[in-house]
Amino acid sequence: MSNQQRNMHLEAARYLLFLGDVTEPGYAKTAFGLRDWATDRCLGELRLEGATVSTGLSTLSPEEAAARGATALVIGVAAPGGGIPIHWVPALVAALEAGLDIVSGMHVSLSDIGALVVTAARTGGRLINVRIPPSDIPIASGLRRSGRRILTVGTDCALGKKYAALAISRGLQQRGIDAEFRATGQTGIMLSGSGIPIDAVVSDFVAGAAELLSPAANPDHIDVIEGQGSLFHPAYAGVSLGLLHGSQPDMFIVCHAPQRQHLLGFPTIPVPSLEAVIAQTTVLGRVTNPAIRCVGIALNTGGMSQEAADAEITALAARLPFPVSDPLRGGPSFERLLDACVA
Amino acid sequence: MSNQQRNMHLEAARYLLFLGDVTEPGYAKTAFGLRDWATDRCLGELRLEGATVSTGLSTLSPEEAAARGATALVIGVAAPGGGIPIHWVPALVAALEAGLDIVSGMHVSLSDIGALVVTAARTGGRLINVRIPPSDIPIASGLRRSGRRILTVGTDCALGKKYAALAISRGLQQRGIDAEFRATGQTGIMLSGSGIPIDAVVSDFVAGAAELLSPAANPDHIDVIEGQGSLFHPAYAGVSLGLLHGSQPDMFIVCHAPQRQHLLGFPTIPVPSLEAVIAQTTVLGRVTNPAIRCVGIALNTGGMSQEAADAEITALAARLPFPVSDPLRGGPSFERLLDACVA
Numbered sequence: 001m002s003n004q005q006r007n008m009h010l011e012a013a014r015y016l017l018f019l020g021d022v023t024e025p026g027y028a029k030t031a032f033g034l035r036d037w038a039t040d041r042c043l044g045e046l047r048l049e050g051a052t053v054s055t056g057l058s059t060l061s062p063e064e065a066a067a068r069g070a071t072a073l074v075i076g077v078a079a080p081g082g083g084i085p086i087h088w089v090p091a092l093v094a095a096l097e098a099g100l101d102i103v104s105g106m107h108v109s110l111s112d113i114g115a116l117v118v119t120a121a122r123t124g125g126r127l128i129n130v131r132i133p134p135s136d137i138p139i140a141s142g143l144r145r146s147g148r149r150i151l152t153v154g155t156d157c158a159l160g161k162k163y164a165a166l167a168i169s170r171g172l173q174q175r176g177i178d179a180e181f182r183a184t185g186q187t188g189i190m191l192s193g194s195g196i197p198i199d200a201v202v203s204d205f206v207a208g209a210a211e212l213l214s215p216a217a218n219p220d221h222i223d224v225i226e227g228q229g230s231l232f233h234p235a236y237a238g239v240s241l242g243l244l245h246g247s248q249p250d251m252f253i254v255c256h257a258p259q260r261q262h263l264l265g266f267p268t269i270p271v272p273s274l275e276a277v278i279a280q281t282t283v284l285g286r287v288t289n290p291a292i293r294c295v296g297i298a299l300n301t302g303g304m305s306q307e308a309a310d311a312e313i314t315a316l317a318a319r320l321p322f323p324v325s326d327p328l329r330g331g332p333s334f335e336r337l338l339d340a341c342v343a
Numbered sequence: 344m345s346n347q348q349r350n351m352h353l354e355a356a357r358y359l360l361f362l363g364d365v366t367e368p369g370y371a372k373t374a375f376g377l378r379d380w381a382t383d384r385c386l387g388e389l390r391l392e393g394a395t396v397s398t399g400l401s402t403l404s405p406e407e408a409a410a411r412g413a414t415a416l417v418i419g420v421a422a423p424g425g426g427i428p429i430h431w432v433p434a435l436v437a438a439l440e441a442g443l444d445i446v447s448g449m450h451v452s453l454s455d456i457g458a459l460v461v462t463a464a465r466t467g468g469r470l471i472n473v474r475i476p477p478s479d480i481p482i483a484s485g486l487r488r489s490g491r492r493i494l495t496v497g498t499d500c501a502l503g504k505k506y507a508a509l510a511i512s513r514g515l516q517q518r519g520i521d522a523e524f525r526a527t528g529q530t531g532i533m534l535s536g537s538g539i540p541i542d543a544v545v546s547d548f549v550a551g552a553a554e555l556l557s558p559a560a561n562p563d564h565i566d567v568i569e570g571q572g573s574l575f576h577p578a579y580a581g582v583s584l585g586l587l588h589g590s591q592p593d594m595f596i597v598c599h600a601p602q603r604q605h606l607l608g609f610p611t612i613p614v615p616s617l618e619a620v621i622a623q624t625t626v627l628g629r630v631t632n633p634a635i636r637c638v639g640i641a642l643n644t645g646g647m648s649q650e651a652a653d654a655e656i657t658a659l660a661a662r663l664p665f666p667v668s669d670p671l672r673g674g675p676s677f678e679r680l681l682d683a684c685v686a
Contacts, residue, residue, distance in 0.1 A: 082547070107547070142577030142609050203549045203582045204425070204450070204542040231584075234485030234631045238585025239546045245577050266485050269630070276626075283623065287612070288577045 006128055009072075011193035013103065014041050016065035016095065017057065017076040020088050021050035026158045026264050028053045030105055031076025033187035037166055043070045048091060053077075062091075062098035072101040072128070074190065082107025082131070093119050101126040105186020107200060130186045131197040133209065140207035140246050142288055147217030150341055151249035152227040152298065153281050155271050157236060158264050159257040160300035160328075161227040162188050167327035168253070168298075169224040171338045179222040182214050184243060188226045198228055199239045206239060210246025222341070225249065231280050232272040233263060241284060248289040251341060252281055257300040258312050274320065295340040297324040349471055352415075354536035356446065357384050359408035359438065360400065360419040363431050364393035369501045369607050371396045373448055374419025376530035380509055386413045391434060396420075405434075405441035415444035415471070417533065425450025425474070436462050444469040448529020450543060473529045474540040476552065483550035483589050485631055490560030493684055494592035495570040495641065496624050498614050500579060501607050502600040503643035503671075504570040505531050510670035511596070511641075512567040514681045522565040525557050527586060531569045541571055542582045549582060553589025565684070568592065574623050575615040576606060584627060591632040594684060595624055600643040601655050617663065638683040640667040 001009075015038075017031040025032075035042050035055045044060030055076075062073060073095035075084070084092075084106055092102055092110075096119040104110050110127035111117055120127050150168065152161040165181055165188075172179035181188070183195025201209045214223040225247050229236030244252075254277050263269045278294045285292035297316060301309035309326055313333055317324040323340050325333035344352075358381070360374040368375075378385050378398045387403030398419070405416060416438035418427070427435075427449050435445055435453075439462040447453050453470035454460055463470050493511065495504040508524055508531075515522035524531070526538025544552045557566040568590050572579030587595075597620050606612045621637045628635035640659060644652035652669055656676055660667040666683050668676035 140578035199547040203546040206581045235483035238549045238581040241584045242581025
C-alpha cells in the first residue's frame, strides 16, 4: 500500500478503539486523541480483562462495531517500546473476522504477526501501519525554507504537545490564517491523514524527516508542528532535538503539565523547569534558525478545577514574559497566545 | 549470520580498502581509520576512476589482494546518506569473484543489491553489514549503572572523536587501567569487532542502544565511548544527544579541529565554540548523570606543523581550565589528559 493510499484509508476510517488491558492513562494517548479530535469517527471501545482505563465511549464487540459502520479497529494504546503483546492477538483476529481493518501506530509491523497476515488474507482486511516511515528520507540540509513554523515542545512526553498544536492550528484557521497541523506521531497521522512518525525514523535521518514534513511554503503560511518528547528526557531527547533542528521553527510553544512532578514512567527524574526548556530550545534551535523564539506556554490543566487552572495560568503569566494558556480551555488567554503566534 | 559470528569474521579479517571515486578526504574516514588503527590488517587499496583521495597503501586488484592474503574488500568511504552508487557494483562483484568477502558500513544492506547476492551465493563470499543494529534494543531506562565512562564529543562530525577514544583507551590500558574502547560507528566496529552503529538505530531507541553498548561494570573499569556528530550539527545532533543520555558519561572530552571554520558539508554553518559545546554537553548530560564534567580537549592538528600545533595547544590551554592535547601527537600534554581521566 502506498503512503497516499494509506492516507486515504485513514481519512475515511470510522474506528473501534482498542484499549488492550491498559492501566495507565498516559499510554492510551491514541484512543483519547481520536476520541477528542475525531469524535464523530469513533463509534465505541473494546477492552480486555484487566483494563482500568476507558474513553467513556460504549463498549462494542467487533461485530457490533461493524454493524454500526466501523471500518477499522485501531490500537489505541502504546506501551513503552511499541510492541504488540501476544494476548492482544485474538481480539485483533476477531476484528478482522468481523470485516474490520486494523490500524496500528506501534513500532512493530502488523505484518510481522502471522495470525493477522493469514486472517487478513482470508477476510480482505487491511493491516495499516501508521508508524512505518517513508523509505526515502534524505539527510537534513540545514538550509532555510520559506513559510513560517511553530513547534510545540514540552517539559515531558505525553502532556499535550499534539493537543496544543491541533488547537493552535484550528484557532489560527478560524482567524482566516493559512495554517496547517503537521503530524509527527501515530495519533496525529491517524487524525490528519498525513505526516511522518518521527520517532520511528533511523536516527541519522530524523532532522531530514522533519525538513520533509514541513516543506517550503508561502511566506504567510504557518505550519504548526506537533512536538515529540523533551530535550530533557533520558530516552527520547534525541528525537526532540532532531525534530527541532529539521523543523527550523520561527516560534515555539512550551507545553507543560503543572501537576506532574516526575517524568512519566521515570519516577526518579524530576520534570525540568519551563525556564530550562525555553533556554535550551532557544540555544539549540538557533543552529538552524537564528531567529527562533518562545511565543507562549500551553498548560495542560486537565484534572484541575477552573479556579485552580486560572490561578496557575495567572501565576505563570506573572513569572514569564509570554502568554500562558490552556488551549483546551480557550478564553482570552488563548486569544493572546494566538496573537503572539501572528505578531 | 549472528552478531557474534560477524564479530569473529571482523576480528580475523585482512582488508583490501575500497575507496570508490571519492574526492573528499572527510568521506574516507573508514579507510583511514583502518589504515591507522589496524595497520597490519590492511594490505592495499582499490580506487575507481575519478578518485583523488588515497590511503597511501599499494594499489591492488582484488586478485592481487587475495593472493597476498586479503580476506575481504571493505568499503572504506561513506557518502552522506549512506548509499552504494550503482557504478561501484562491478568492483564489488569482482572482489567476490576473487574470493573475498565484502564488508560494508553503509546504511543500505549489501543484500539489497541483487548482483552481490547472486555472486556471493556462487563464490561463497560473505556480505557483512556492519551498520545493521541489533533488533532487540530496549527504550532507555535512565537508571545509573556501575563503572566509569568517558564520552568523546565534538564541535563537528569527522574530526577525531573515534581516534581520540582509541588513543585514550590505549593510553589508559598502557597505564594498567581496565579500560575498553566502545565503538558506535562502522569503522570502530570493524576495528574492535563489537559495538553498535548508533546512527542506524531507530531514533526512539538511540539512548537505549547507548545503555546496551556500555553495560554495568566493575567500579574501576573505564569505558571510553566513541562519540558521534555534534550537539550543534543541523543533521546529526539528535544522534549525539541520544548517545550522550544513554552513555551517562562521568567525563567527556571535546574533540575539535582548529583549522575547520564551517561544518563539514555545510559551508554556511560555522563550527560552534568549544565553550558552547562544553556548556551544552554539561547541561544536557546532567539529565542522566548529574556529576558529568569536561576533563579535556582533544585537538585534531592534522595538517599543521609541530610548532603550529604546539602553539594552538598552548593558547587553548591558557583559555580553558582543562588539559588540551592532540592524542595522536602524544607527549606531556597527552599524559596530562590521561591524568585527568583517572583523577
